[in-house]
Amino acid sequence: MERSPQILTPPEVARARVTGALVADILQSLRQRAAVGTNLLDIDRWAQEMILGAGAQSCYVDYAPSFGRGPFGHYICTAVNDAVLHGLPHDYALTDGDLLTLDLAVLKGGIAADSAISFIVGRPKSPEDAAMIATTEHALQAGIAAARPGARIGDLSHAIGSVLSGAGYPINTDFGGHGIGSTMHQDPHITNTGRPGRGYVLRPGLLLALEPWIMADTAKLVTDPDGWTLRSATGARTAHSEHTIAITDSGAEILTLPTAAVA
Numbered sequence: 468m469e470r471s472p473q474i475l476t477p478p479e480v481a482r483a484r485v486t487g488a489l490v491a492d493i494l495q496s497l498r499q500r501a502a503v504g505t506n507l508l509d510i511d512r513w514a515q516e517m518i519l520g521a522g523a524q525s526c527y528v529d530y531a532p533s534f535g536r537g538p539f540g541h542y543i544c545t546a547v548n549d550a551v552l553h554g555l556p557h558d559y560a561l562t563d564g565d566l567l568t569l570d571l572a573v574l575k576g577g578i579a580a581d582s583a584i585s586f587i588v589g590r591p592k593s594p595e596d597a598a599m600i601a602t603t604e605h606a607l608q609a610g611i612a613a614a615r616p617g618a619r620i621g622d623l624s625h626a627i628g629s630v631l632s633g634a635g636y637p638i639n640t641d642f643g644g645h646g647i648g649s650t651m652h653q654d655p656h657i658t659n660t661g662r663p664g665r666g667y668v669l670r671p672g673l674l675l676a677l678e679p680w681i682m683a684d685t686a687k688l689v690t691d692p693d694g695w696t697l698r699s700a701t702g703a704r705t706a707h708s709e710h711t712i713a714i715t716d717s718g719a720e721i722l723t724l725p726t727a728a729v730a
């Protein structure tokens with residue numbers, strides 16, 4: 468992560484739009500298929516079929532960063548209830564009221580896009596789940612609204628963090644958003660709280676993945692014995708919302724919105 472942020476050319480941004488729409492449509496379609504009884508390994512297989520069927524490549528299968536054990540080996544992150552980040556798909560059938568996060572990044576035309584959604588499977592268990600999901604979505608919108616040429620990364624972090632802490636949630640600063648481009652994880656790192664007026668100055672052609680996530684009553688994570696899945700230390704439930712955006716001449720464009728065909 469020492470290299471300076473990648474600035475995309477207009478043709479590259481055009482390809483980023485294609486990748487972004489693909490990621491969003493796959494997530495939307497998985498959200499519609501996921502039901503009580505669906506196995507996380509089914510979701511992983513459906514993701515694999517859609518990624519490869521679209522002529523895209525997984526950013527996850529061979530990914531072996533320092534924060535995980537060996538290559539991820541799967542096509543999508545599936546995090547249930549107290550699991551929040553890097554959820555490794557495993558043999559588990561969804562039950563009524565599960566809070567599911569799907570996080571997907573793929574590469575197509577040489578450009579990556581990354582997005583995550585959280586939602587309830589079946590009947591909601593408590594209003595707190597919906598409130599937590601809505602808070603990460605609002606924080607994401609606030610981060611996007613702050614993104615424009617001349618703004619600094621700290622302005623986005625501050626906008627995101629104000630919504631999260633304003634709603635009463637603790638914020639973990641170990642994992643946050645990131646630059647993205649020809650690879651999934653790039654500089655700059657975007658913590659989910661921070662001081663305005665600090666950090667890298669945004670410019671047109673920069674792609675960012677913003678990803679507010681929270682745990683109901685703690686900022687502390689524990690790693691699952693699988694070596695990948697990160698869970699809340701208290702067992703509390705969690706939520707995560709992520710979009711990839713492109714900085715444009717006038718503001719920011721969300722690249723990971725589902726197209727009309729799927730929405």
Ligand code: MF3
Pocket residue numbers: 527530535539544553554570571572581582583678709
């Ligand atoms: N897409 C995730 C992010 O939002 C990273 C997942 S890495 C994996 O940054 F290896 F767990 F897949």
Ligand code: CO
Pocket residue numbers: 581582644645676678709
């Ligand atoms: Co990301």
